[in-house]
Amino acid sequence: MQKLLTCTCVALLSINAFSQVDTQNDTIKKTDEPHQLNQILLSGNILGSKFEVRNRTGSAYYLSPQDLQQFGYTDVNKVLRAVPGVNVFEEDGFGLRPNISLRGTSPERSAKITIMEDGVLIAPAPYSAPAAYYFPTIGRIEAVEVLKGSSQIQYGPYTTGGAINMVSKSIPSTLSGEARLTAGNYHSRSTELSVGDSRENFGFVTQYFNYNSDGFKALDGGGNTGFDKSDYLAKFRVNTNRDARVFQSVQFKFQYSEEISNETYLGLTQEDFDVNPYRRYLASGADRMDTDHMQFQIDHFIRPFQNVTIKTTAYQNNFSRNWYKLDDVDLDGRVSISNVLARPLDFPAEYQSLFATNTPDDVFGVKANNREYEARGIQSVANINFGEKLYQDLEIGIRYHEDFEDRFQWKDKYAIQNSEMIRTTVAAKGSDANRITSAEALAAHVLYKVSFNGLTITPGVRYENITLTRNDYGRNDPNRTGFELSTGENKVDVWIPGMGANYRFSPELSIFGGVHKGFAPPGTAEGSKPEESINLELGGRFNYNGLRGELVGFYNDYDNMLGSDLAASGGTGTLDMFNAGEAIVKGIELLLNFDVLRFTEGDLKLPVTVSYTFTDARFQSDFASTVGIFGEVADGDEIPYIARNQFNVTAALENSHFNLSLSGRYTDAFRTMAGTGTIPREFEVGSHFIVDLSAKYFYSPRVTVFTNINNLFDTTYEVARMPAGLRPGAPFMIHAGIGYVF
Secondary structure, three states: OOOOOOOOOOOOOOHHHHEEEOOOOOOEEEOOOHHHHHHHHOOOOOOOOHHHHHOOOOOEEEEOHHHHHHHOOOOHHHHHOOOOOEEEEOOOOOOOOOEEEEOOOOOHHHOOOEEEEOOEEOOOEOOOEOOOOOOOOHHHOOEEEEEEHHHHOOOOOOOOOEEEEEEOOOOOOOOEEEEEEEEEOOOEEEEEEEEEEEOOOEEEEEEEEEEEEOOOOEEOOOOOOOEEEEEEEEEEEEEOOOOOOOEEEEEEEEEEEEEEEOOOOEOEOHHHHHHOOOEEOHHHOOOEEEEEEEEEEEEEEEEEEOOEEEEEEEEEEEEEEEEEEEEEEEOOOEEEHHHHHHOOOOOHHHHHHOOOOOOOOOOEEEEEEEEEEEEEEEEEEEEEEEOOOOEEEEEEEEEEEEEEEEEEEEEEEEEEOOOOEEEEEOOOOOOOEEEEEEEEEEEEEEEEEEEEOOEEEEEEEEEEEEEEEEEEOOOOOOOOOOOOOEEEEEEEEEEEEEEEEEEEEEOOEEEEEEEEEEEEOOOOOOOOOOEEEEEEEEEEEEEEOOEEEEEEEEEEEEEEOEEEOOHHHOOOOOOOEEEOOOEEEEEEEEEEEEEOOOOOOOOOEOEEEEEEEEEEEEEOOOEEOOOOOOOEEOOOOEOOOOOOEEEEEEEEEEOOOEEEEEEEEEEOOEEOOOEOOOOOHHHEEOOEEEEEEEEEEEOOOOEEEEEEEEOOOOOOOEEEOOOEOEEEOOOOEEEEEEEEEO
């Protein structure tokens, strides 16, 4: 099979990326020295600092290394809860496969947002199959950047809700390293080791990260319900002398990860959840996910003139996975597990078979969702700044990208014999799905920035030219000779304009706003159109006597929202896109920061951060879908899996010897099928409030002892009713460990 791809993306740098923040006194330090500039440009950052966030013409959020280390989360869902405008629903309790929404986009497998690592698209096949069955391990990530509104128009192809960029371990400026070891209940463990150094003309860093657990769910008859995931990272940089007239740098990055997780799509009925939310039916005993991910990335940076920089990146991502999991029950006709658990009274025999002692042969269909992905390309961005009183910055980027998803799936048959899952029929490989979906995309953008007397305006435009192709070889052609080949193709050519503005009344007060076109590529299904919308935001940033904050209102008007036939959302798993019609998503985002002990003497601090998101997401037209979470939709129905209210508060009592942090997050009840009014219990995921606690003792400048507690009060709560049945959030979890740096 011919491998596709040759890419090009962008990586954007505005002039403010040349500034860093001293987090101790919040003063701005200009990084004019070439070696400092080099470290910033090749770190993979888009924003670079909280200072850059406060000066953008659109809404953005920067989670610094200190923010990520505060609670030591290894679950990206918990990390992003503090970010206004982010809506997530959990699935496995560990964040292995997150479902992330930005400003009301469909959250299923994070498929409607642009996800990057070090400025490179990181979804398995970002254009042809964007569902995030691979997601960077948040425990090894150094910083997270979230861009919304007109802030993220440069980072397509998904421009409606926003973009998330995760920054991997950066090359240090001097010889340094770190070791962190933790252990906790459910036999959970994590290990992080890293070392790096820089010299005049080269630098490097290596990192190893592993985390694993036996799992908190109890499988009928016993068994491991946890996971084991390892990540390996290496970077090497060579560069010219720091005082060279033309400064250049080349950095090579290699990243590899592997995961084995005993995860399932099978949840619980409401009645069984109420008795024991952490139970797993015996019929899920053979379920297992096995993945491998590999990334190669080469960055070249050149500053030919003092006011001109060019960064070019070539990348290739390979991802393979086989999720072997229960799909259906066949006693007298096939019934999907989602239907069995949604309507156990209609399928009593099928429901009882899920935990029977013995069943007939071939009752259970266990599907090998075996897929390979590849994405590669090259991207370049040039940045030119000029002017003094009238400061101007021009950014031009281009990317060529190819990706594909290769499905080669089969479904074995099982029975329960003496309370054990036994395979009774081995299926022919390729007999369930046998197709390749591919994409070829050329993207470009131009962003112009002009600043004068406190006013900054950033008009810009993005261009996407996409060809999506499907070759389906059918279930009877495992050798792909093509005797029953069916094909499909969809082409898109679109301009995506946008404009943002920011006006600073004073260093303590500014307003910003913007308007841009939202876009998401269609699939290859006949008749599917791109997702398109007009998105507006208006907000303000303030700092009054130490109280810092941001208040933003947003309004997204969809001309056509796209749905997707995902097995993860109760569908058949074809991934076909379908038109869901008009919709309006509007809301408010609030962020507040204040040090309660700001005006007291001594070195004791008590910073408090509060974030709140209100989201009203509704369809504006009637339609019917037979797959996924939408169902029968009427004008005015609420969009499923979007919580109306979310609230997060974090407080940290700290000085130079210790840090004690407490976090509470509230998520409103949300519906699992479109509708209005009171949510029926069978279509509801209830509200919940979860508290986490973290404590650190700085034994010395090099040694830290810490403990982290997730779900401090052991609250039982629901997180989703898909892929099939009710799923619980993680219970009380405690981890303790030690960290050493040099």
